[in-house]
Amino acid sequence: xxxxxxxxxxxxxxxxxxxxxxxxxxxxxxxxxxxxxxxxxxxxxxxxxxxxxxxxxxxxxxxxxxxxxxxxxxxxxxxxxxxxxxxxxxxxxxxxxxxxxxxxxxxxxxxxxxxxxxxxxxxxxxxxxxxxxxxxxxxxxxxxxxxxxxxxxxxxxxxxxxxxxxxxxxxxxxxxxxxxxxxxxxxxxxxxxxxxxxxxxxxxxxxxxxxxxxxxxxxxxxxxxxxxxxxxxxxxxxxxxxxxxxxxxxxxxxxxxxxxxxxxxxxxxxxxxxxxxxxxxxxxxxxxxxxxxxxxxxxxxxxxxxxxxxxxxxxxxxxxxxxxxxxxxxxxxxxxxxxxxxxxxxxxxxxxxxxxxxxxxxxxxxxxxxxxxxxxxxxxxxxxxxxxxxxxxxxxxxxxxxxxxxxxxxxxxxxxxxxxxxxxxxxxxxxxxxxxxxxxxxxxxxxxxxxxxxxxxxxxxxxxxxxxxxxxxxxxxxxxxxxxxxxxxxxxxxxxxxxxxxxxxxxxxxxxxxxxxxxxxxxxxxxxxxxxxxxxxxxxxxxxxxxxxxxxxxxxxxxxxxxxxxxxxxxxxxxxxxxxxxxxxxxxxxxxxxxxxxxxxxxxxxxxxxx
Amino acid sequence: xxxxxxxxxxxxxxxxxxxxxxxxxxxxxxxxxxxxxxxxxxxxxxxxxxxxxxxxxxxxxxxxxxxxxxxxxxxxxxxxxxxxxxxxxxxxxxxxxxxxxxxxxxxxxxxxxxxxxxxxxxxxxxxxxxxxxxxxxxxxxxxxxxxxxxxxxxxxxxxxxxxxxxxxxxxxxxxxxxxxxxxxxxxxxxxxxxxxxxxxxxxxxxxxxxxxxxxxxxxxxxxxxxxxxxxxxxxxxxxxxxxxxxxxxxxxxxxxxxxxxxxxxxxxxxxxxxxxxxxxxxxxxxxxxxxxxxxxxxxxxxxxxxxxxxxxxxxxxxxxxxxxxxxxxxxxxxxxxxxxxxxxxxxxxxxxxxxx
Numbered sequence: 023x024x025x026x027x028x029x030x031x032x033x034x035x036x037x038x039x040x041x042x043x044x045x046x047x048x049x050x051x052x053x054x055x056x057x058x059x060x061x062x063x064x065x066x067x068x069x070x071x072x073x074x075x076x077x078x079x080x081x082x083x084x085x086x087x088x089x090x091x092x093x094x095x096x097x098x099x100x101x102x103x104x105x106x107x108x109x110x111x112x113x114x115x116x117x118x119x120x121x122x123x124x125x126x127x128x129x130x131x132x133x134x135x136x137x138x139x140x141x142x143x144x145x146x147x148x149x150x151x152x153x154x155x156x157x158x159x160x161x162x163x164x165x166x167x168x169x170x171x172x173x174x175x176x177x178x179x180x181x182x183x184x185x186x187x188x189x190x191x192x193x194x195x196x197x198x199x200x201x202x203x204x205x206x207x208x209x210x211x212x213x214x215x216x217x218x219x220x221x222x223x224x225x226x227x228x229x230x231x232x233x234x235x236x237x238x239x240x241x242x243x244x245x246x247x248x249x250x251x252x253x254x255x256x257x258x259x260x261x262x263x264x265x266x267x268x269x270x271x272x273x274x275x276x277x278x279x280x281x282x283x284x285x286x287x288x289x290x291x292x293x294x295x296x297x298x299x300x301x302x303x304x305x306x307x308x309x310x311x312x313x314x315x316x317x318x319x320x321x322x323x324x325x326x327x328x329x330x331x332x333x334x335x336x337x338x339x340x341x342x343x344x345x346x347x348x349x350x351x352x353x354x355x356x357x358x359x360x361x362x363x364x365x366x367x368x369x370x371x372x373x374x375x376x377x378x379x380x381x382x383x384x385x386x387x388x389x390x391x392x393x394x395x396x397x398x399x400x401x402x403x404x405x406x407x408x409x410x411x412x413x414x415x416x417x418x419x420x421x422x423x424x425x426x427x428x429x430x431x432x433x434x435x436x437x438x439x440x441x442x443x444x445x446x447x448x449x450x451x452x453x454x455x456x457x458x459x460x461x462x463x464x465x466x467x468x469x470x471x472x473x474x475x476x477x478x479x480x481x482x483x484x485x486x487x488x489x490x491x492x493x494x495x496x497x498x499x500x501x502x503x504x505x506x507x508x509x510x511x512x513x514x515x516x517x518x519x520x521x522x523x524x525x526x527x528x529x530x531x532x533x534x535x536x537x538x539x540x541x542x543x544x545x546x547x548x549x550x551x552x553x554x555x556x557x558x559x560x561x562x563x564x565x566x567x568x569x570x571x572x573x574x575x576x577x578x579x580x581x582x583x584x585x586x587x588x589x590x591x592x593x594x595x596x597x598x599x600x601x602x603x604x605x606x607x608x609x610x611x612x613x614x615x616x617x618x619x620x621x622x623x624x625x626x627x628x629x630x631x632x633x
Numbered sequence: 634x635x636x637x638x639x640x641x642x643x644x645x646x647x648x649x650x651x652x653x654x655x656x657x658x659x660x661x662x663x664x665x666x667x668x669x670x671x672x673x674x675x676x677x678x679x680x681x682x683x684x685x686x687x688x689x690x691x692x693x694x695x696x697x698x699x700x701x702x703x704x705x706x707x708x709x710x711x712x713x714x715x716x717x718x719x720x721x722x723x724x725x726x727x728x729x730x731x732x733x734x735x736x737x738x739x740x741x742x743x744x745x746x747x748x749x750x751x752x753x754x755x756x757x758x759x760x761x762x763x764x765x766x767x768x769x770x771x772x773x774x775x776x777x778x779x780x781x782x783x784x785x786x787x788x789x790x791x792x793x794x795x796x797x798x799x800x801x802x803x804x805x806x807x808x809x810x811x812x813x814x815x816x817x818x819x820x821x822x823x824x825x826x827x828x829x830x831x832x833x834x835x836x837x838x839x840x841x842x843x844x845x846x847x848x849x850x851x852x853x854x855x856x857x858x859x860x861x862x863x864x865x866x867x868x869x870x871x872x873x874x875x876x877x878x879x880x881x882x883x884x885x886x887x888x889x890x891x892x893x894x895x896x897x898x899x900x901x902x903x904x905x906x907x908x909x910x911x912x913x914x915x916x917x918x919x920x921x922x923x924x925x926x927x928x929x930x931x932x933x934x935x936x937x938x939x940x941x942x943x944x945x946x947x948x949x950x951x952x953x954x955x956x957x958x959x960x961x962x963x964x965x966x967x968x969x970x971x972x973x974x975x976x977x978x979x980x981x982x983x984x985x986x987x988x989x
Contacts, residue, residue, distance in 0.1 A: 023806040026918060029918075044899070047858065
């Protein structure tokens with residue numbers, strides 16, 4: 023039974039209480055207002071931000087690559103320091119922390135900040151910490167420590183932390199609060215995910231009013247395999263040692279890259295860039311001198327995505343694809359099986375009447391070659407013939423840049439949009455670009471503009487074309503898988519804008535067979551791969567030796583496929599000024615393939631000098 | 634019954650007053666959150682956008698419940714109550730977050746069963762009362778359910794649930810002195826539990842800390858409300874800086890509102906709610922069904938005490954308990970639960986043929 027009368031009584035009581043509340047608010051808002059405005063205007067709240075632990079970075083087997091831990095640190099509340107007590111605190115610090123330099127201690131007190139970090143006191147026992155915190159101006163807060171367990175290994179992928187510069191502050195305004203920001207690699211690309219919410223320490227005058235706890239950043243699981251990464255790094259170093267032994271060069275050969283991507287998922291399994299650095303060294307600030315040393319050595323460049331090199335013969339797969347896709351073969355041939363006679367040079371006349379002679383890298387020629395064997399032996403003449411055919415048929419029409427179109431369809435000339443910062447796009451030259459350059463960079467082009475010779479250069483990956491190792495790996499990957507997409511390192515980040523390519527099952531099989539022939543008997547990389555024994559029948563690749571302008575050595579390239587019967591990985595290796603692709607980059611890649619196939623690792627040995 | 638036409642103002646028969654009040658309160662919430670944010674952007678981190686999304690879900694739920702008859706509500710009252718109770722028990726199997734077990738983590742959003750026990754308890758008591766169950770039995774079951782919330786621990790909701798239960802018992806045919814005796818036993822029991830250590834430190838701290846020092850958030854909140862003055866800072870050109878208040882978009886949103894819109898704003902908000910409760914009160918007195926009477930009384934008590942506890946907290950007359958302001962505070966669970974209450978009330982209005 024519901025009692026109306028009791029309900030009325032209850033409602034009455036509630037109304038009275040609410041009127042009470044309203045009177046309370048009235049008093050606050052109307053009667054106390056003036057006083058409150060005065061205290062609001064007097065109230066100076068300052069917020070000091072402490073970083074929260076950054077999200078941790080894991081490799082594909084959940085091995086920690088970058089870890090975060092909170093450790094107690096001693097802070098100095100400068101608002102509580104005055105002329106009377108400064109000496110006491112200085113002496114106290116000097117006496118209790120003999121490791122701190124006197125200059126450092128002096129400078130602490132001159133900082134224009136509220137709260138300054140003095141030292142990590144993780145090692146101190148409970149009593150010592152108690153006695154520290156009994157001093158008024160000392161505060162103890164947990165401060166996150168970033169540790170990169172593998173030091174130099176994968177340093178470019180993981181990146182490092184530092185104080186935000188002006189540009190950083192524009193990109194990541196919140197980083198100014200905690201004075202820490204990802205400077206490169208994943209640390210930068212995923213800065214917003216990794217950094218988390220900082221802890222806020224709210225000061226009212228010199229007293230801490232309140233601490234609003236922040237929250238840790240999000241962890242990142244990557245597709246990197248740290249063991250393979252170590253092996254790839256080691257192999258690349260061996261390759262460089264070899265190059266330094268065998269070739270003369272103006273300066274030490276020490277720059278290079280190895281990229282391993284998974285064909286199925288387009289995830290990056292390994293990405294090596296040399297020279298590298300230890301990201302741990304940046305935690306407490308690095309000396310200007312050390313920084314400059316690293317900078318001059320080029321250690322801050324992530325060559326797999328930033329090194330822009332002429333790709334040389336590894337670029338020939340573009341023309342290979344074009345020949346099959348468009349049915350454009352050397353004059354007189356109508357299929358991949360038709361052969362030309364390669365005599366080691368090509369002489370011909372252009373419409374403008376000029377007579378040209380082009381020399382293959384192999385002086386006495388490759389003999390009778392078809393599409394497949396010109397990949398196997400890296401014959402230039404065959405591909406020059408294709409370029410000539412394109413030029414003679416299409417010069418001046420829109421189809422003139424059909425080779426460039428094929429290159430762009432494989433991702434050349436634009437960034438792959440991998441999840442790393444500062445990626446370079448490389449260059450795919452054509453008539454338009456040369457016209458632009460005649461205005462903007464006249465020293466790079468001849469006054470005549472785009473000529474047939476430029477196309478002949480382009481088809482063998484020479485001249486104005488440049489590409490990054492990740493672009494090359496991604497191009498091979500897209501031909502073998504039939505789809506072009508952005509490579510990924512964070513496994514939770516889905517690869518976007520996947521584009522299907524016009525490649526048939528047959529084409530892929532031919533391509534794999536021809537890549538296979540490169541490492542087999544008679545192929546340019548056979549000398550480097552013969553150590554694999556019978557396993558060599560199931561691997562493949564393409565050598566590349568790109569000439570550089572000036573007195574720079576050739577760029578050494580190799581693109582490897584771990585298995586022909588069941589291709590899982592594409593490996594792209596570059597050694598800057600490494601001389602020859604088949605001699606240096608090929609054996610480096612071979613050692614990585616040994617690891618991928620679970621074979622015994624053998625040292626990187628000098629291969630045959632070819633293109 | 635279920636073939637009601639859908640009109641511009643929701644399903645046919647929707648009570649206009651109720652709809653208007655519901656929408657206006659949602660709008661007040663957006664406006665207040667807007668003044669606190671850097672503007673409206675369409676991403677899930679933006680508080681205004683989040684609240685708008687929650688509001689839309691809430692309005693759909695509000696309209697949806699219009700299709701459920703009171704007969705059905707009555708029929709499923711017990712089942713609903715026991716399901717929510719089971720969820721509360723399951724919570725004890727989850728990992729505590731910051732010392733409390735209050736949410737199921739569902740990825741994008743958290744699910745907070747204690748929001749729904751507020752509804753389930755009212756349904757349970759209303760139905761048991763109309764079926765004339767023994768009051769001691771009803772009281773015991775309610776007490777056990779409240780216990781589940783208490784041990785999460787969630788002191789605010791516990792207080793609210795006790796208030797709702799006491800109100801509903803008070804307006805029933807129970808003798809007032811019996812109720813007082815019960816309250817006395819409850820009080821003694823509480824301190825008994827305290828003695829034998831069943832109540833942990835966290836809960837004690839929450840109770841005692843208030844008496845030790847003035848809470849920082851509350852003193853900031855008082856200042857903010859006070860500077861609002863008669864007409865608020867929203868329309869002022871030369872504003873007094875909005876001072877720092879923790880959680881001002883959720884539990885302390887009332888202080889932000891009072892700062893922006895002043896005492897007149899507070900009176901306006903009070904008038905909206907007062908008119909709502911007045912309409913509900915009229916139905917309680919006129920309807921013939923005891924089930925409806927108890928439902929309306931229970932839901933009103935739920936909303937009134939939430940508002941009461943929230944305002945008392947932000948003006949610093951009771952300890953901080955973490956109670957959202959219905960429909961104003963940012964948060965999906967609270968707004969959806971309130972929409973369910975509004976939906977059921979709407980249905981009662983419809984079945985009593987109250988259109989405007």
